[in-house]
Amino acid sequence: MTSYAMTRVASGIRMLLAAFALAAFAFFLIGPLLNLVLWSVAERWYTPYKLPVTFGTRYWEQVFRPTGDAMASLATSVWIAVLTVIVALALSIPAGYALARLKLPVRSLFMILFLLPQAFPSVAIYINVARVFYQIGINGTVFAVVLVHAAHGLVYSVWIAAAAFAAVDKDLELAARNIGASPLKTFTSVTLPLAAPGIVASGIFVFLESLDEFTGTFFVGVPQVTTLPLLLYNAAQGGNYQVASITALILLVPSVLFMLFIERFLRADVLAKVGS
């Protein structure tokens, strides 16, 4: 064999190995999701059968029945997530502006403070929050869950809002001030609209975090508040794999959409300013 042919064979083998590794990777990445889909349409599935014995949409109908648990949980989850976004943005727009534009004493300490809840293992925090909430009688209420979700989401909303405000061109604000706009008018008609895409992105992030949150709700919301993740947990622990899988698929939709479109929401110039 010529050396040219040997190189061709060698590169062919490498190609084959790479393709095989990629296929194995795809199997472990997609396999678990595929199993979830299979369980959601399996009416009967037991060993030794490798695939469901009967397929059907019976459990989908059960889950999507207007009076079913899942619809109520979905409504609770979305309601909590909307309230969480409102609370988080109401707190983080002023805080983000102060961090980005004003002379704030101990600025970096404040930045770290908002990061801290993410930097500590959270279970030990939540059990004590639940204890305090229990003492003041708000455990098991939507209000309590919203507070916990908002505190958790604040790091994203504050940091991204600060980055979004920092990315706004200062000259535009100065121009508005020069033609006689008040500081408040400048903020509402120049700074805020220009920072809006980043703030919307942080709102979406907070919404998703709230929708997916399990641990905090588990300690603070139980047993009165049943969000979708708690419904999933209860169904899974109760052995109802179909309802658990369908609930999981409902939770997957916003997550995957966000994954596909995150780059449209978060522009590079804002991302570059995060944490600075």
Added chain:
Amino acid sequence: MSLSQRQLALLLIAPGFALVAALFLYPLCFSLVSAFTGPEGGFSLQAFAKAWELYSGDVVFTVVIVVASCLLTALLAIVIAGTLTLGENRYIVGTLRALYRWPLFIPFIVAAQCMRTFLAKNGLMNNSFVAMGLMEPLQAVSFLDWRGIIATFVWKQMPFVALLLAGALAALDRATLEAGRNLGASRLRVLVELALPQVMPQLLVALVLSFVTMLSVLSVPMMVAGSQPTMLTVDMAFRINAYGDYATANALGVITYLISAGAAIIYLKRGMAKEGTP
């Protein structure tokens, strides 16, 4: 009345600060005080003695799982990010780019439910191996124990670490890497000796964040691996829900703070050693 800029800034940040103080700083202090207080009040290490007596095995189990998951995540993320940056076959790079991010925003509880079915004795993984003739049906074993927890953590955190790493690699000076290639270094060598040392800080940040996240997750150990041994998060929830035993639960909590502090110190030490070298 007019406010100075500093006063205005403090006023604007106050509500957000209040929420974090009430729902993070206060409970954090509370957990520390509770862990170090004895049954009759006063300073005591009794809660730690009890926690260690009952759960020392789970402390080791938790550390081993989290460290192993981080190492595997790092390895996989390096391979993925390296292929994305230095890969020459555009079909492979394109497929990988389209694939690897899927678990990025999937909630842990959904990942746990996926893995619970996928890794079971009769799950899709074993069934596929049997169907492909790689394994006899009788050889099938359940992976729903420490292996399942590690698999779920790696599956979930790998895209996050790979995304940050790929971003950092893409920002590197291409000329250095090309020069290495031109001098005859293999792609693996360029990745390990030229590219990786330059993006170590980003990789370590991503890994420390993943480390703390894994220490905080309750759903995965609860759903993927049922009984003993289990992770400290599950033990804490059990102490509270079954006995209302806050002292021991908070002592376990302080142990998890110490474990995550260990990771943070390793990270900071490395950062300082870097700055110290001329």
